[in-house]
Amino acid sequence: MQAVLSIYLKSLLISAVFVIIVSGIYMLGVISRSYNQPKNVRQNRIFDILLIDILTIPVLSFAVVAVLIILKAR
Template sequence: MVLQLYLQGLLISAILVLILSAIYAFAYLVRHSDLPWSVRRNRIFDLILVDLLTIPVLSFAFLGLLIILKTRAL
């Protein structure tokens, strides 16, 4: 049961982080279109690395919320 809730939290956090980072990346690329491509590419790579570190941590927060919601429903 906990594994199922963790996987749900992982999926929710992955979707949330990917949507937010896609919005940020699009806004950054539009605002900084005058920068060389290598600088913009490095910023996108940094964003991907931050996403990879943020998704598992955020999934534990969603796991806690899902457990609370699950126990309240019972």
């Protein structure tokens, strides 16, 4: 049971780091392109990106769990 939990926590960390890096790059692009827009519009886009991150990390972590289990079985 602890082995499965450790694999899941590793995958959660991997997916969180990956999603944070990708969304950080995307946020920089959104902020630089929408500099002339009002602050509320930029803030809403950033909140949308954060919400997408919160929903994406657990789903991606299960995919990473599958890959880690396959790699561990080898």
